[in-house]
Amino acid sequence: EADIYQTPRYLVIGTGKKITLECSQTMGHDKMYWYQQDPGMELHLIHYSYGVNSTEKGDLSSESTVSRIRTEHFPLTLESARPSHTSQYLCASSDPTANTYEQYFGPGTRLTVT
């Protein structure tokens, strides 16, 4: 079992609130990723990081921001939540010595913005 954690698992919040979704891994992986997935739909990469102080935007444009101050921690922040942000957010990590697509996922955060 991969050791990657996400909190909260479920979040219902009102429009305009600032939220931070937490993601932590204890495997010492340098590469970390944030994906967004709607029910029954494809994964979309929204952010990734190659290591501390490295963050890049993914293939899907997102109003969220990320930071990578510590190897094990890769939080995602929405400054002002909107109903269009309602989705499942999945965090993943991979070992740089392993293949890029050998990614380990957390359980996800299901966000609902009312």
Add this chain to the structure above:
Amino acid sequence: DAKTTQPPSMDCAEGRAANLPCNHSTISGNEYVYWYRQIHSQGPQYIIHGLKNNETNEMASLIITEDRKSSTLILPHATLRDTAVYYCIVRVDDGSARQLTFGSGTQLTVLP
């Protein structure tokens, strides 16, 4: 990236081997075959990957044909918890972060 084709659904009796096929006839020489699964409402789970040799780990075995145009994921003793959608993807590993894109996959249902 090569396109993959998988059957939309399969059933398997609990305790039996589940053999999930995948066709990737346009695969190129430097593309790996990866398998993931996604249980309803959970994050995807990496299972196994290979280039040309057969691979085995604690979860499954991957058999890749000699011409690399198809592969089979084998779960040797399927349990009810193996019920999930299984995705076969083919990708070049160039070391850069790339979107993990799944096709429609195979819904495996393990029956008691």
